[in-house]
Amino acid sequence: MKRNAVFYITLLLLSFGAFILVAKQGKFLEADKIDSATVAAQTAVENLDDPIETWKKAGSKLWKGFHEPLPLLLLQIAVVIIATRIVGKLAVFARQPFVIGEILAGILLGPSLFGLLFPEQYQFLFPKASLSSLQLLSQIGLVFFMFVVGMELDLKVLRNQADSAILISHASILLPFLLGAILALSIYETLAPPNITFLSFSLFMGIGMSITAFPVLARIVQERGLTKTKLGGLALTCAASDDLTAWCLLAVVIALVQAGGLLPALLTIILALVYVLFMWKVVQPAMHRAGRIFTNREAFTKMAVALFLLFPIASAWITESIGIHALFGAFLAGVVMPDKPKLRTLLAEKVEDVSTAVFLPLFFALTGIRTQIGLLNQGNLWWDFALVLFVAIAGKFAGSSIAAKASGNSWKDSLSLGALMNTRGLMELIVLNIGYDIGVLSSQIFSMMVLMALVTTYMTGPTLNLIERVFAVRKDLKEEGILLAFALHSRGIDLLRLASGLFPNGTKNKAVTALHLTPDSWISGKTAQKYEKTSFEPLFKLSKELGIKLNTLYKPSDNVTRDILKTIQSGNYNVFLTGGARSLFSDDVLGGKIRTLLSESETNAGILVAEKLGELKRFTLAVYSDRDMRLLNFTLSLAKNIGAKLSLWDPKGRVPHLSQKDRNLLKKEKITILKGENPQVLSEADLIVCGLETWEEETEFRNWELADGSGLFLVRYKG
Incomplete structure (x- = not known):
């Protein structure tokens, strides 16, 4: 101690x-x-003796800091993403695919406009020394993008529709390929790079004319609601076969150009064929075994993600080393991935957002920098561009249309297929940049081909609209029904429950159309299929229980309000139902999209405001004026069909002033009258029905809060 x-x-x-x-x-x-x-x-x-000099030194130091590689690259990425988003949205507003805006944004950022108007700022933002970093980043993004494109190819569909689809696809490659090679005869001497042989130049021109942009075409098919039609399925199958064939031909041409001779090129092609065979016979079975293991998100660990993402990188490295191109290896890696929809969707979700939102805009910017429209002002180069454009449209459009007609399709479907196959978009830009990198294309011909890709992609929508008008036949409107538009499937279920009560007693054919739109047209086809399935499966189950014939409409959309309006206007729907909710910035449940839908359509409409409906046993109709009594029969029929009791809330004492007919109906149906102006009397109702005009005028009504499991049903009913 x-x-x-x-x-x-x-x-x-x-x-x-x-x-x-x-x-x-x-x-x-x-x-x-x-x-x-x-x-x-x-x-x-x-130092205070000369503060201006001090500020100048600080500013100079800051300016030099922007020229460091990392700050400059980050600034380039920010500017490019902002520009492509803005111009892409403007393209959607003009009813064009988003990729049109992205391509155009890249050209506007290049020397054709930005460099022309603001040369000093252009040199500061895109100095020549920084383009190598931009190119490397864009190539990484393209590797993953091509991997996703390869995964979207469904080889089973190719096998199932091999007869007509492969005929049309190969015809749509052969004719533009031949026309492109013939075109090369007239422009080889003046426009081809000096050290490129005619064979290499003509083969590349042929491939440049015969490409179809499968990803863009798939989005156009989805946006137009053609996915489940014969025309949409045929177009997707032809485009898939077209891309597969074109990429194989491109690999051969690259081998010929980069090998520098016929024998070295033959060795490169043999090595490429061996690698394709190895991927098909060895790697694909191994991938299929892996697909049986990684079938859900829980099993999809970070280690699994890393291994799967290393796969396209390794494949791209091998094909680049062989002498083909890294993008061909990434595309092939996607093709041999396990045919498990869940696995492919999970991988696409991991890869797609970053590659399309960040890396692809850099690729568009790089393409725009390489596209120098001012070069076409020399001599007759604009006439050469017109010839290039004519050959591209004539070869692709005519080849596809004629082959489709020869296969037994109608003229309308054949011409529509030709218009769809003429879409080039992003895939064309990828091929053109490969040609520019390996020296096959000069700056002038590269600029012409980029403009051709822009024009042919832009004209797809207007051409399809023109074909629709030309072949329009007056026909009866489809039978009346109810249209539901929903975002979450739980809201779709609640709307379908209400829709079941809107059919008059004795209705035999109860038809309901459910519309679900994904507010992003750049999702992959596999992801779109997943969203469509998860959205409609619960509704199909409930529709069988309710005895309702359910039709479904789905597509990714960049303008949800516009597409809902188009659907309402294109059909003979007597009722339109959708969900409403208070926004982040306002308590108005009719703000934004819903107000636009109500103001630009005249059909009967119902807006459901509810977190999730519970049991529907007690309905209450709010009656502020005589006009609200027009909803009495409507609400009474709805309550009876669903099996609920109806009460009437009379805050203004209107019941004694009603017509004798209405008072007799209240008495006959034993409808309870709730009095008093306090909206709290509604708290026991499962569903409160209110006229839209009353909701707009009686603002104190909005201060009342819904109870859990209850809902507010705002109705515009014209009889």
């Missing part, structure tokens, strides 16, 4: 002594700090 006391006292004394020494040392440091501060203050005062 004494030893412990001595030990603690000794430790305390040593600690106190150490503290004294530290304090003394601190005094010395403090004095030194004061002296240093005095010197610094004196120096600052001296």
Whole structure:
């Protein structure tokens, strides 16, 4: 015990002594700090003699900092993403695919406009030395993008529709390929790079004319609601076969160009064929076994993600080393992935957002920098561009249309297929950039081909609209029904429950159309299929229980309001139902999209405001004026069909002033009258029905909160 006391006292004394020494040392440091501060203050005062010079030095240092590789690259990425988003949205507003805006944004950022109007700022933002970093990043993004494109190819569909689809696809490649090779005869001497043989140039021109943009075409098919039609299925199958064949031909051409001779090119092609065979016979079975293991998100660990993402990188490295191109290897890696929809969707979700939102815009910017429209002002180059455009449209459109007609399709479907196959878009840009990188295309011909890709993609929508008008036949409108538009499937279920009560007693054919739109047209086909399935499966189950024939409409959309309006206007729907909710910035449940839908359509409409409906046993109709009594029969029929009791809330004392007919109906149906102006009397109702005009005018009504499981049903009913 004494030893412990001595030990603690000794430790305390040593600690106190150490503290004294530290304090003394601190005094010395403090004095030194004061002296240093005095010197610094004196120096600052001296520098105040010329503050402008000080600011100039600071500004110069900051300006030099922007020219460092990393800050400059980050600035380029920010500018490119903002530009492509803005111009892409403008393209959607003009009813064009988003990719049109992205391509156009890339051209506008290049020397054709930005560099022409603001040369100094252009040189600061895109100096020539920085383009190598931009190109490497864009190539990484393209590797993953082509991997996703390869995964979207459904080889089973190719096998199932091999007869007509492959005939049309190969015809749509053969004719533009031949026309492109013939075109090369007239422009080879003036526009081909000096060290490129005619064979390489003509083959590449042929491939450039015969490409179809499968991803863009798939989105156009989805946006137009053609996915489940014969035309949509045929177009997707032809485009898939077209891309597969075109990429194989491209690999051969690249081998010929880069090998520098026929024998080295033959060796490269043999190595490529061996690699394709290896991927098909060895890697694909192994991938299929992996697909049986990683079937859900829980099993999809970070290690699994890393391995799967290394696969396209390794494949791209091998094909680049062979002498083909890295993008062909990434595309092939996607093709041999396991045919498990869940696995492919999970991978696409991991890869697609970053590659399309960040890396692809960089690719568009790089393409725009390489596209110099001003070069076409020399000589008769604009006439050469017109010839290139004519050959591209005539070859692709005519080849596809004639082959489709020869396969037994109608003229309308054949011409529509030709218009769809003429879409080039992003895939064309990828091929053109490969040609530019390996030196096959000069700056002039590259600019012409980029403009051709832009024009042919832009004209797809207007051409399809023109074909629709030309072949339009007057026909009876489809039978009346109810249209539901929903975002979450739980809301779709609630709307379908209400829709079941809107059919008059004795209705035999209860038809309901459910519309679900994904507010993003750039999702992959696999992801779109997943969203469509998860959205409609619960509704199909409920529709069978309710005895309702359910039709479904689904598509990714960049303008949800516009597409809902188009659907309402294109059908003979007597009722339109959708969900409403208070926004982040307002308590108005009719704000934004819903107000637009109500103002630009005249059909009967119902807006459901509810988190999730519970049991529907008690309905209450709010009656503020005589016009609300027009909803009495509507609400009574709805309550009866669903099996609920109806009460009437009379805050303004309108019931005594009703017509004798209405009072007799209230008495006959034993409808309870709720009095008093306090909306809290509605708290026991499962569903409150209110006229839209009343909701707009009686603002105190909005202060009332819904109980859990209950809902507010705002109705515009014209009989």
